[in-house]
Amino acid sequence: MAEVDPDVEYTEQHVWVRLSPRGSARVGITDFAQESLGDLITVTLPAVGDELVAGEAFGEIESTKSVSEVYAPVPGVVTAVNPLLVDSPELVNDEPYGEGWLIVLSVVVDSAESASGEVKLMSADEYRGFTAE
Numbered sequence: 001m002a003e004v005d006p007d008v009e010y011t012e013q014h015v016w017v018r019l020s021p022r023g024s025a026r027v028g029i030t031d032f033a034q035e036s037l038g039d040l041i042t043v044t045l046p047a048v049g050d051e052l053v054a055g056e057a058f059g060e061i062e063s064t065k066s067v068s069e070v071y072a073p074v075p076g077v078v079t080a081v082n083p084l085l086v087d088s089p090e091l092v093n094d095e096p097y098g099e100g101w102l103i104v105l106s107v108v109v110d111s112a113e114s115a116s117g118e119v120k121l122m123s124a125d126e127y128r129g130f131t132a133e
Contacts, residue, residue, distance in 0.1 A: 002032035002131065005097040009073070010127035011119055016097065017073040019107070025074050028101040029061065029092060032131050037063040040089040045103055050078045052105065054119045059102065061092070073119055076105030 008016040014033035018026045034040070045059040052058050057069040058078075081103050084091055092100035122130060 002030065002035055003097070004031070004124045004128050004131075006124040008097065009121040009123065010130075011071065011073045011121060012130065013071045013073075015071060015073050017121065019074070023107050023109075024079065025076060025105045025107050026101050027073060027103050027105060028096055029070060030127070031096045033068075034093050034096050034100075037061060037068060038065045039063055040092050043085045043089045043092065043102070045081045045085070046078050048078050048081060051108070052076055052078065061089075070102065071119075072105075073121060074105065074107050075109070076107045078103050079106050080104035 005016065008018045010016050010030060014030045014036075016028055016030050040061060040063050042062045043059065046052065050058070052072040052075060054072050054075045056072055058072050059070045061068050061070060082101050084099060085102070092102075094100060
């Protein structure tokens with residue numbers, strides 16, 4: 001059974017986000033997603049400074065089975081990209097909630113909308129139920 005980190009929030013696209021009180025968000029794919037994809041070959045990510053829209057694709061993950069897009073869980077500006085994934089994409093397989101993170105965002109929140117924009121974020125319990133269906 002796939003690991004679910006209780007300290008992050010999840011999307012239906014199997015992306016996790018760890019929101020900090022300082023307005024940043026670390027983003028990665030879930031253990032469920034990496035298990036489904038299999039051994040990763042390459043990870044294509046946005047550049048620092050790119051502006052992301054919640055729910056829109058920001059990168060691709062290629063595995064021995066397929067190529068999958070990764071979708072932004074919240075709106076924001078990319079402030080960091082995991083440099084370790086260039087030479088070691090398998091870190092996503094080994095540590096999806098740790099060293100296998102993908103990007104860090106400075107979250108952009110319009111005062112009229114929530115931080116999650118149009119993407120519904122789920123708790124760990126909700127995500128467990130979602131993946132059990």
